[in-house]
Amino acid sequence: MRYRPAIFVGLIATIVYFDVTKDYNEQIWQQCENLMVWRSKESILADRYGRFVDKTQTLASSFFIGFNGNMDVILNGKELLKKLGYSSSDSVHGQDKLVINTAADLASVFKYYFKQETAAERAVIEEDSWLEILKAINEIEDKTYFIGGNAALIARTMSYSNIAIKLAVPGGPELIKQLKEYKVDVMDQCQQSQDELHVIMEYGVGEEFAGHTSKRANRFIFSRDIANSQMSAIACLTEGAVADVDVVVIAGFHMLETQPTVQQHAVIRSVREKLLSHKQIHLELASMTNRAFLLDLFNMLAVHSHSLGLNEAELDFLSVSLGGDRVDVKDVSSVKAALVLVLEKAGRESLLTRVHFHCLTYHVIIERKGHWKNSAVSVAMGTYIAAKFACDTPTIVPTNHELRYLGTDIKPVQSEEIGEYMLHISPVLVCKYPLKTVGLGDSISATGLLYTIRTNN
Numbered sequence: 001m002r003y004r005p006a007i008f009v010g011l012i013a014t015i016v017y018f019d020v021t022k023d024y025n026e027q028i029w030q031q032c033e034n035l036m037v038w039r040s041k042e043s044i045l046a047d048r049y050g051r052f053v054d055k056t057q058t059l060a061s062s063f064f065i066g067f068n069g070n071m072d073v074i075l076n077g078k079e080l081l082k083k084l085g086y087s088s089s090d091s092v093h094g095q096d097k098l099v100i101n102t103a104a105d106l107a108s109v110f111k112y113y114f115k116q117e118t119a120a121e122r123a124v125i126e127e128d129s130w131l132e133i134l135k136a137i138n139e140i141e142d143k144t145y146f147i148g149g150n151a152a153l154i155a156r157t158m159s160y161s162n163i164a165i166k167l168a169v170p171g172g173p174e175l176i177k178q179l180k181e182y183k184v185d186v187m188d189q190c191q192q193s194q195d196e197l198h199v200i201m202e203y204g205v206g207e208e209f210a211g212h213t214s215k216r217a218n219r220f221i222f223s224r225d226i227a228n229s230q231m232s233a234i235a236c237l238t239e240g241a242v243a244d245v246d247v248v249v250i251a252g253f254h255m256l257e258t259q260p261t262v263q264q265h266a267v268i269r270s271v272r273e274k275l276l277s278h279k280q281i282h283l284e285l286a287s288m289t290n291r292a293f294l295l296d297l298f299n300m301l302a303v304h305s306h307s308l309g310l311n312e313a314e315l316d317f318l319s320v321s322l323g324g325d326r327v328d329v330k331d332v333s334s335v336k337a338a339l340v341l342v343l344e345k346a347g348r349e350s351l352l353t354r355v356h357f358h359c360l361t362y363h364v365i366i367e368r369k370g371h372w373k374n375s376a377v378s379v380a381m382g383t384y385i386a387a388k389f390a391c392d393t394p395t396i397v398p399t400n401h402e403l404r405y406l407g408t409d410i411k412p413v414q415s416e417e418i419g420e421y422m423l424h425i426s427p428v429l430v431c432k433y434p435l436k437t438v439g440l441g442d443s444i445s446a447t448g449l450l451y452t453i454r455t456n457n
Contacts (some may be wrong), residue, residue: 170190
């Protein structure tokens with residue numbers, strides 16, 4: 001044992017002074033890590049991520065991104081309910097609802113998802129109730145305004161990579177101003193005079209409500225958003241707008257849930273027809289409650305897209321809607337089965353050959369063999385960004401994180417074959433005290449798309 005420090009110094013010297021091969025270099029680093037018995041698994045994985053990230057290069061250089069964007073007002077969920085007269089959870093009946101008509105509905109749905117500890121999003125239908133809630137929001141001092149909407153957040157994340165972006169979202173003055181700080185411009189024909197507002201009711205680890213203590217930070221989102229719910233920004237989707245970009249990313253379709261079926265189908269068909277000839281299309285899902293609409297979106301648009309992005313709640317709902325089993329992220333085999341089901345239901349003749357799944361503790365990309373490059377890199381970069389984003393730090397600080405999913409080894413990505421598919425799973429260094437939760441899933445998908453590209457198959 002007393003010789004370990006000398007051996008360790010010798011191995012480091014070998015790396016510094018000799019020009020060894022990449023594989024041999026990696027073996028030396030692993031030997032160093034094995035000798036450093038005092039190191040945590042979080043520290044080991046953080047180092048391996050660092051070396052992994054240093055080797056990566058983006059494959060796509062230009063994106064068209066649409067179609068939802070807004071301003072988010074972020075505040076404490078319990079504080080808003082208190083302003084609305086629901087200071088005691090005993091007076092609130094926790095129940096899920098498809099839409100919110102009253103302040104009482106808002107309290108009820110928030111209580112339901114707080115006890116579930118899952119994110120969700122609902123629309124406020126009644127204008128009078130919306131105005132009542134806005135009045136309460138204005139009385140809260142501790143609130144912050146940020147860029148919101150899946151498409152706008154994806155564009156913001158990609159801006160750090162200095163790629164060309166065409167952003168098609170309904171942009172009001174404040175959204176346009178904040179996006180300019182990231183050197184992202186909203187397409188001229190999509191700009192409007194007022195911002196659409198979404199309310200993010202956050203709660204942290206250890207908060208108590210409805211007799212439940214939260215074990216994780218999360219949020220509930222609601223809005224009364226006319227432009228995004230009608231997906232007005234699809235007017236910016238033209239043949240010329242997408243002709244010279246590498247990847248098209250489409251999001252925000254969950255906002256259509258409150259629209260009549262005829263309107264939903266008209267929007268979906270319009271988008272599909274305008275993108276039929278594009279070489280790489282990614283569809284990002286978000287929280288939905290209408291099973292019929294989700295199936296329409298899957299059959300009318302997802303199968304005509306090359307890639308799909310979703311989280312645990314969305315995969316669970318999609319799996320059940322497609323006739324599969326419920327998804328439990330604690331049971332990785334149920335996640336794998338659901339992902340295989342999605343590609344099987346899409347069919348071999350569909351364009352859909354890739355699904356990027358993300359939950360708190362690990363991410364997975366499943367792909368049909370021979371259709372994508374660098375999928376292992378893609379999923380690992382998504383988890384790396386998730387760790388940094390949640391703690392809001394420029395690098396991963398191991399003591400700020402914990403590794404909850406280990407798999408078979410401590411490394412950024414583990415791959416396996418499942419029949420005609422390749423599956424790549426990457427553990428997340430979970431931020432212990434997250435500073436950011438909104439936009440995390442969008443950042444993950446956005447990062448993954450930068451590091452992969454579809455083959456000619």
